[in-house]
Amino acid sequence: MLDWLYTAISWVMAQWHALWSLVFDDPEAGTGLSGLAWALSIVFLVVTVRVILFPLFVKQVKSQRAMQELQPEIARLRKQYGSDRQGFSEAMLKMQRERGVSPLAGCLPILPQIPIFLSLFHVLRRLAPDAQGLYSWSAELTDEAARAPFFGAPISSSFFMSGAKEDAIIAITGDYTQIRVVGFLLIVIMSFTTFFTQKQIMRRSGPVEGQAAMVQKMLLYVMPLGLFVSGFLFPIGVLLYWFTNNLWTLGQQFFILRKMPPPGSDAAKAKAAADKPAVDPKALAPRPGAKPVRPKSGRTTAPASTVEVANPTGDTAADSAGPGTPADDGAATPTGATASGATAAGSDGPSSAARPSGGRPRSGAGRGSQGPTNRGKRKRR
Numbered sequence: 001m002l003d004w005l006y007t008a009i010s011w012v013m014a015q016w017h018a019l020w021s022l023v024f025d026d027p028e029a030g031t032g033l034s035g036l037a038w039a040l041s042i043v044f045l046v047v048t049v050r051v052i053l054f055p056l057f058v059k060q061v062k063s064q065r066a067m068q069e070l071q072p073e074i075a076r077l078r079k080q081y082g083s084d085r086q087g088f089s090e091a092m093l094k095m096q097r098e099r100g101v102s103p104l105a106g107c108l109p110i111l112p113q114i115p116i117f118l119s120l121f122h123v124l125r126r127l128a129p130d131a132q133g134l135y136s137w138s139a140e141l142t143d144e145a146a147r148a149p150f151f152g153a154p155i156s157s158s159f160f161m162s163g164a165k166e167d168a169i170i171a172i173t174g175d176y177t178q179i180r181v182v183g184f185l186l187i188v189i190m191s192f193t194t195f196f197t198q199k200q201i202m203r204r205s206g207p208v209e210g211q212a213a214m215v216q217k218m219l220l221y222v223m224p225l226g227l228f229v230s231g232f233l234f235p236i237g238v239l240l241y242w243f244t245n246n247l248w249t250l251g252q253q254f255f256i257l258r259k260m261p262p263p264g265s266d267a268a269k270a271k272a273a274a275d276k277p278a279v280d281p282k283a284l285a286p287r288p289g290a291k292p293v294r295p296k297s298g299r300t301t302a303p304a305s306t307v308e309v310a311n312p313t314g315d316t317a318a319d320s321a322g323p324g325t326p327a328d329d330g331a332a333t334p335t336g337a338t339a340s341g342a343t344a345a346g347s348d349g350p351s352s353a354a355r356p357s358g359g360r361p362r363s364g365a366g367r368g369s370q371g372p373t374n375r376g377k378r379k380r381r
Contacts, residue, residue: 002119003135009119010135012048016041017145029144030172038148038155042120042237046244049116050252056112061256066101117241124235127156129168147172153182155237179236186239187231193246195224200253 020037027033074092081088126134127146133139146156146168157169157179173179198220231239 002115002122005115005119006123007135009045009116010123010137012045013041013123013145014137014141016044016048017141030147030149032149034144034147035149035155038145038237039150039240042155042240043244045120046241046248049113050245050248053112054252057252061260063101065260066099070095070099070101113245117238120241121234121238124156124237125158127235128165129172150236150240151182152178153236154179155240156235157183158235159183159187159232183232183236183239186236186243187228187234190231190239190243190246191224191228193243193250194227195220197246197249197253198223200250200257203257 017037020040021027021034024033024037027037073095077088077091077095081091123135127142129143129146131139131142131146133142137145146154148155152173154169154172156165157173159180161169169179170176198216202216202220227242234242
């Protein structure tokens with residue numbers, strides 16, 4: 001039923017092998033360069049699959065971010081419905097439909113990889129020296145793939161084997177030593193990279209609570225342990241596929257965490273602060289020739305142009321002496337007083353001759369000194 005998928009996986013591997021064989025000048029079957037060409041064909045099979053699935057990965061990240069933004073509203077609905085689980089589920093599904101959020105979008109990149117992994121496992125398990133052509137491969141190409149060494153271990157060999165395939169592989173390598181050394185190292189590396197990948201997924205998805213946190217913690221430890229146990233049955237080529245897939249996932253998630261950190265995390269706050277445009281102090285200063293804007297105060301002050309520089313109070317000696325009388329010329333003073341005496345007399349107030357009979361100063365003389373200061377005020381009635 002899945003022969004079409006087996007054929008597709010085999011065809012992609014054959015195309016990459018043809019390219020690398022051309023690069024390495026068509027090496028002889030069973031040599032190190034031939035094994036390297038087949039190992040690179042598996043590595044670039046991973047690259048091909050992950051590039052095709054990259055849009056689904058971006059959609060998965062956006063769905064996770066949207067679900068994180070809905071967490072406060074989901075908590076409010078949970079508090080609102082209490083023990084009514086059916087009502088809570090219906091309200092949450094309705095809210096997700098309105099916001100265009102699908103919880104299944106988080107599984108989109110994983111689901112297509114499962115049949116691809118199983119197809120590669122099936123193809124490499126059926127590989128054996130002197131076997132017939134498999135899934136669009138010729139008999140010669142099939143035999144070359146079965147004998148291709150990866151650090152001395154054929155990519156079709158496993159930690160444990162049985163039957164005719166075991167005899168054919170042992171006839172090439174002589175014993176299990178190299179196969180099991182390479183296989184065990186790949187199993188350990190595959191398990192550790194799976195652990196770090198799952199830990200990075202937890203960082204990408206942000207903090208979770210309740211049952212989701214329990215599921216994440218279980219996957220963090222159970223998944224690497226399960227792969228460690230089952231890895232003893234995987235062919236060397238499948239272990240290489242899984243290890244390469246984990247490396248790609250680590251790099252891809254590192255890129256996403258830098259570009260799209262989870263909301264509320266320290267990285268998200270730092271990125272928001274870094275993206276905030278800096279304010280140039282020069283941009284806040286007025287342009288040359290423009291009038292600066294000053295805050296309004298409660299008191300009204302006179303413009304600087306209306307205040308006399310020599311005597312800003314307005315009480316000049318000339319005003320006290322009367323119009324037409326020089327204040328600083330001692331020879332023009334009738335009483336022979338000095339200019340300082342006239343100034344002193346002027347500072348004491350207007351003379352008796354300038355005062356009316358009622359003792360109050362005339363309105364013109366009394367307000368003359370305050371004229372420049374009060375200019376522009378509304379006249380009170």
